[in-house]
Amino acid sequence: MGRKIAGLLALLLLLNLWGCVTQAGMDPELPEEPASQEADSRPEESAPEDFTPYQAPAFADSAFHSEQAQGESGVLLDLSATAQGYVGVSAQGEGRLKFQVLQGETTYTYNIGSDGTPAILPLQSGDGDYTFRVMQEVTEGKYAKLYEASASVALQDPFQPFLRPSQYVPYGENSACVKKAGEIASGQADALGVVDAVLGYICESVTYDKELAKTVEKTYLPDPDKTLETGTGICFDYASLAAAMLRSQGIPTKMVFGYVQPDDLYHAWNMFYTQESGWVSVQYEVESNTWNRLDPTFSANSQESGFVGDGTNYTDVYYY
Known part of the structure; x- marks a missing residue:
């Protein structure tokens, strides 16, 4: 006090x-x-x-591991560090791109670059089954799914997303x-x-x-x-x-x-x-x-x- x-x-x-x-x-x-x-x-x-x-x-870092990423249509999704509380995504495409992280009824949506620059996003909803989507703008304000993948996440501990x-x-x-x-x-x-x-x-x-x-x-x-x-x-x-x-x-x-x-x-x-x-x-x-x-x-x-x-x-x- x-x-x-x-x-x-x-x-x-x-x-x-x-x-x-x-x-x-x-x-x-x-x-x-x-x-x-x-x-x-x-x-x-x-x-x-x-x-x-x-x-x-020890310093807790985060990184995009392209050699372990999966994807198609210009998208690379790195799920190799989910236990450490984050996911990485890289995408190339025309127009504006968004990345969605869905777990249960919770959805987080992020703007990501369309030039292949990786982005690191936290798995702040904790353990559970996640869906990841890359969305591409097709007309102003309207998006279509470019890529989707799912994963089951088990964090090393609940603090991992907030240490990196x-x-x-x-x-x-x-x-x-x-x-x-x-x-x-x-x-x-x-x-x-x-x-x-x-x-x-x-x-x-x-x-x-x-x-x-x-x-x-x-x-x-x-x-x-x-x-x-x-x-x-x-x-x-x-x-x-x-x-x-x-x-x-x-x-x-x-x-x-x-x-x-x-x-x-x-x-x-x-x-x-x-x-x-x-x-x-x-x-x-x-x-x-x-x-x-x-x-x-x-x-x-x-x-x-x-x-x-x-x-x-x-x-x-x-x-x-």
């Missing part, structure tokens, strides 16, 4: 929220939010003599955001300290980009390293950067798209998981062994606390 980031998150939910809009089938867009206030000054804290730095586990790079959370072992996360983590004693410090760093370093919010395309994808370099971004960028930095340190992190009340605004934020107990997020305390909610966009840009609530004003829709 006394962690540094708790002070920032006390300002988390604001009176004037500007939201993100999305097209049906999930092309996330952006909010217009208040300009960033000046970051709080934080005195440096000296580590105790018996301090043991946090040790991140993917289309919405792109990074590599040598990415600048990963190196920065490692530097930050080296000064912390445990995973909660890493979350605290990483979110604090993002809140102090990144401001909301209103101009980008006005002009961004619906096919926009975040680049955590670019967000880190420019110090600006939209909610999509904030959530992607936070997820990249925390995942790279072995902390399972979801990027969430959903709605925030009272204005039913579409928005992106994060949730992290740890078995360590105690932390405050969005002004409410959560039990240990649960996912905790984090909103770096509002935390960084909030100017008023008139909207502080118990977290029930957030409605999760999609997880990445």
Whole structure:
């Protein structure tokens, strides 16, 4: 409760929220939010003599394995890493292409390139039978199936999809955001300290980009390293950067798209998981062994606390 980031998150939910809009089938867009206030000054804290730095586990990567892929009609589908929580797809074709991941009644739809560039997508619905489809636009807004395949997925553990790079959370072992996360983590004693410090760093370093919010395309994808370099971004960028930095340190992190009340605004934020107990997020305390909610966009840009609530004003829709 006394962690540094708790002070920032006390300002988390604001009176004037500007939201993100999305097209049906999930092309996330952006909010217009208040300009960033000046970051709080934080005195440096000296580590105790018996301090043991946090040790991140081995880097969890993702990759497209063309030699193990299957397909036809210009499509290659890589199902070799489903146990690690992701699927890879590469497609070539005319016009716009989409990739669908279906499990039970849940469908995730992604824009993918038509030039053969591979995309990595998470299997966030967990264990079960999946159907994968590549859809090609035949007339404006109407798609026909180009390729379909099915697979039964058994994850190594339920956190796998939220520990690795993917289309919405792109990074590599040598990415600048990963190196920065490692530097930050080296000064912390445990995973909660890493979350605290990483979110604090993002809140102090990144401001909301209103101009980008006005002009961004619906096919926009975040680049955590670019967000880190420019110090600006939209909610999509904030959530992607936070997820990249925390995942790279072995902390399972979801990027969430959903709605925030009272204005039913579409928005992106994060949730992290740890078995360590105690932390405050969005002004409410959560039990240990649960996912905790984090909103770096509002935390960084909030100017008023008139909207502080118990977290029930957030409605999760999609997880990445």
